[in-house]
Amino acid sequence: MDHALSTLFFKPLIVDGDSPLTLTDWDIVTTAVLATACHSAGQDNGTRPNPTAKMVLKTLTALYLLSVTMTATALPSAHQQGEVLLRRSSKKPWHAPTQSACSTSPLSEACLGTETFCHGEGLKTYGMAYLCLVDREGKDAPLQAKTPSLPWQEPNHDHCNFVLNEAYLGTQTFCNDDQARQCGGFTTAKECFEAHSPSPQAKKAQEGHKPAYGSLPWKKPDRAACAFIKNEACLGTEAFCRDEGTPEAEDEAFDHLAGFRT
Numbered sequence: 001m002d003h004a005l006s007t008l009f010f011k012p013l014i015v016d017g018d019s020p021l022t023l024t025d026w027d028i029v030t031t032a033v034l035a036t037a038c039h040s041a042g043q044d045n046g047t048r049p050n051p052t053a054k055m056v057l058k059t060l061t062a063l064y065l066l067s068v069t070m071t072a073t074a075l076p077s078a079h080q081q082g083e084v085l086l087r088r089s090s091k092k093p094w095h096a097p098t099q100s101a102c103s104t105s106p107l108s109e110a111c112l113g114t115e116t117f118c119h120g121e122g123l124k125t126y127g128m129a130y131l132c133l134v135d136r137e138g139k140d141a142p143l144q145a146k147t148p149s150l151p152w153q154e155p156n157h158d159h160c161n162f163v164l165n166e167a168y169l170g171t172q173t174f175c176n177d178d179q180a181r182q183c184g185g186f187t188t189a190k191e192c193f194e195a196h197s198p199s200p201q202a203k204k205a206q207e208g209h210k211p212a213y214g215s216l217p218w219k220k221p222d223r224a225a226c227a228f229i230k231n232e233a234c235l236g237t238e239a240f241c242r243d244e245g246t247p248e249a250e251d252e253a254f255d256h257l258a259g260f261r262t
Contacts, residue, residue: 094138159183171196 080111097113109117118132126132158161161182166174172181175192186192221236 090135094136164202184210 061102095109095114095117097116098110101108101110105111107121109122112120114133114136118126118136119129120130123129126135127170159179162168164174164177164183165182166184169177169180171193175186175189175196179193181189183189186194186195219232219237219240222233222237225231226234
């Protein structure tokens with residue numbers, strides 16, 4: 001009887017750190033022990049109290065109180081449990097493949113990227129690629145749908161929008177091509193070119209173009225125009241060409257502008 005009681009009582013004292021017994025478990029076991037002890041203490045051979053049983057009862061009562069204290073201490077507090085849950089709920093960041101990380105750790109997640117890592121090296125830790133993927137931020141799981149980024153397009157056989165558009169051909173070819181020009185609403189090439197700004201080559205040619213000889217009017221000296229600067233309007237064409245130009249330019253100017261002298 002004593003051996004059975006001690007075995008029954010002390011066995012719950014061996015508490016597993018990961019899964020400790022609850023207070024309810026202790027109460028059930030210890031209540032059964034105390035009930036048995038009380039029965040033994042109340043009678044000896046059915047008539048007299050048993051002093052040894054009384055001593056056992058006192059000892060078991062003290063040990064019971066001690067066991068309750070130990071169990072309460074072994075159980076984690078609510079704050080500690082919250083910290084554990086918080087640590088478990090925090091996920092690791094999602095990594096894109098990074099070439100610079102491969103020189104030191106060619107098999108690391110930073111080098112391979114999370115996708116490749118979880119289907120390879122990550123299996124050693126997680127056992128399943130899915131468990132590895134859901135433990136990362138950004139892409140929680142393969143079940144998560146990717147956000148659509150490109151519009152859906154139906155087939156378009158309109159050549160005006162595909163082959164014959166100006167953005168594809170360029171203005172020069174667009175205006176010279178009859179079919180393409182009609183797509184843009186122009187009847188003739190001249191109409192098309194006039195509706196556009198000059199080409200860069202044409203602009204450059206216009207900027208470097210000099211007036212033809214004889215196209216500029218001959219100017220007489222005008223003192224009223226000499227207030228700020230001595231220009232052609234102030235000096236007159238003859239003095240301006242003589243003073244401002246080279247001898248060659250002077251002769252050339254007079255040769256071509258002589259007809260405008262009055």
